[in-house]
Amino acid sequence: MSRSFVPRRSVLRGALGAGALAAAAGPLAACAPGSSGSEPRKLTGTPSASAKGEITIWNRSGDLFKVFDAAIDAFRKAYPDIKVNHQAVDIDAKLANTLISGTDLPDGSFWDDAKIGGQAEHLYDLTDLIAPYRDKTSAYKLSVNTVDGRIYGVPWDLDPGLLWYREDLLEDAGVDPAGLKTYDDLLAAARSLREKNPKARPLHMEKDPFLGQLWLEMLAGQQGTSLADADGQVRLDSKEYRNILNWVRDAVDDDLVTHAEYLKQADLAALENGQQALVPWAVWWSFAPQQLLKKGKGKWRAAPLPAWTPGGARSGAMGGSSFIIPAKAKNPELAWLLYEFLCFKEPGYSAVYGPSEVYPGGLTTSVPSYGPARRPDKPLFEPVAALGGQDLWKVAVDAADTIPSAAPIPAWWAKSVDYLGNNLQRLIEGKMAPDDVIDDSTKKIQRNLVDRA
């Protein structure tokens, strides 16, 4: 029998020692989760036109990256001594972690409006720099980028909601699109379309819970409210949300709804075969007739959304993005110069929205949030052939002007989809009543998100 070279007692002592070491590491580890809060860092100084340096900028990959790449080229010409490293990055996956860890940060990044409020403590306070442009910038975009009275994002695109409709089908059914002034008118139009075609389920209602909730927020924003108030408190239990949810229930009860996921196979089929003819959605739905629809190409048109009350606002925002500058960026002033150029200077915003190699007719999926860039008489993109040559620019900028101001989007917004987004789906499926959606969602959002924020 071989004898152990290391006595068992020593092994145990060693193990206890390791345990003690680990226990001692615990209090030390307490230092890691930030021992103190910090004041927001203000970015105030604007560098001169002869500024020099190098910046790294993150953007989403895809067509929009190419569009921004071309616009950044215009910036390089205006500021030849600033080198811009423009990188395509999976921002949703990377940016939040990078901001928290503070390593390998870009000098600036594109980001969803809905995510900015939650990370404000890691971003530069841009209030002073945006001040000269404030009066001419969309109140909605300023409000969603504001936390505790300070602005943390450079407002970029504005995504007004529009009513997309099949002109030929409405004409056949004797519906005048100009007469769709309220949501009750919209229901009446849907009934007329179904009378003409019994297979029609004219109204699109979104099956994806996230997009469904974004859509709901567009309709709420149109009435001047949103899921949370300026203090982050839930305000779902309101007349405005009841209006929307009761309207949804009425449409469902009357069997007027195609319940499908945004531009997935079933949705496209219903759009092509005339089953769907009315889609209240953001301006970026213009992508469908331009890129995806075949039979329906040229037959769709855009109009302002109906109002919830006669004379009420005819649009709300659905989505949107801004630019942020991380508080630990190496060259924040130079990043600001770039974003000021892209958002507030004519050569910059024209380079993005105007005709480009990627979009020869211009970028038609949003409009700028800066007022002077949104002049109806100076369109940045051309009439759209896939919309029968309609001047989408005019319709979209007119709608954008009516979007009411909002409250900042709370950090927990995306998580609330697990409750409100899912319950909206249950309502559309006829499994829940409007009051139940409000009560259940409010209770769960309050307990799981607001109380733990």
Added chain:
Amino acid sequence: MTSGTLTPPRKERAAPDSPRPTRSRRKPFLAPYLFVAPFYIVFAAFGLYPLVFALQLSFTDWKGAGRANFIGLENYTYLLTSEEFWSSLGNSAVMWLLIVPLQIVGGLAAAVLLANARLRLRGMFRVAFIAPFVTPLVAMAQVWIVAFDTDYGLVNHLFNLVGLPDIDWLQSTVWAKPTLALLFLWKTTGFAIIILLAGLQAVPGDVYEAAALDGASRKRQFWSLTLPLVRRSIAFLVVVQTLAVFQMFAEPFVVTQGGPYGSTTTGGLYLYNHILASDLGTGAANSFLLVLLVFALSLLSVRLLRSRDE
């Protein structure tokens, strides 16, 4: 007078301050520690320290930045009174029921077949069973998404060919769990077969010869010899797969994102959702509750095995 021979010669005794014997004693004492030190250092840095750190985190409200406030057992009481937490465990339990019994039965049947030397194309079957196990899960999950799509998926297409209606495989609360369970089975049954095959091959052949001489039928041999002799392999699989099912994350994350309506939010995915929401304290508490649960389930399996042995 004492005899001088009883006293050992002075030169043979080690002087207390002599360096030579001390060094020779220390060498064998230190050497093993030095050899095992790399393991302990790595284990302490990447195993023990994160564990202790996470335990500490579970008593705080840390959001990934800013101050970490000590909040005692609040994260644990929140979870234990949360409908979503129990629902995630319920989802994992249903997945366990859909996966583990089927995998053990199917895996054992496949292993018995593969252990049969007379089976034709045995090598090809072995490769076919093991291939999914070594294929990246995300790639398989993408195949699943396409195959089980309601509108243009292959599975519904085949259903339609035989006159069956479309099924909302991944979008209905009834079908999403079985569809994910099937993916998990496809992915991991190869591993189960390897373990069971190893167990079967460890059974001495003369046991079967003796049984055959005694007139035991094939069926009797299976129930009275094969099954009892691979029981330890089965118990091992039950423990390992219980751990895997309760920690299941990638499958629902890629295929259903926990939906529809949270019906495929497993314990592992629910934990991740806290981390994603920067609620690291609750995430850490959730992980410890899962550890306790899985530990209890594993202990139960081992106890059941031991009582059978006794």
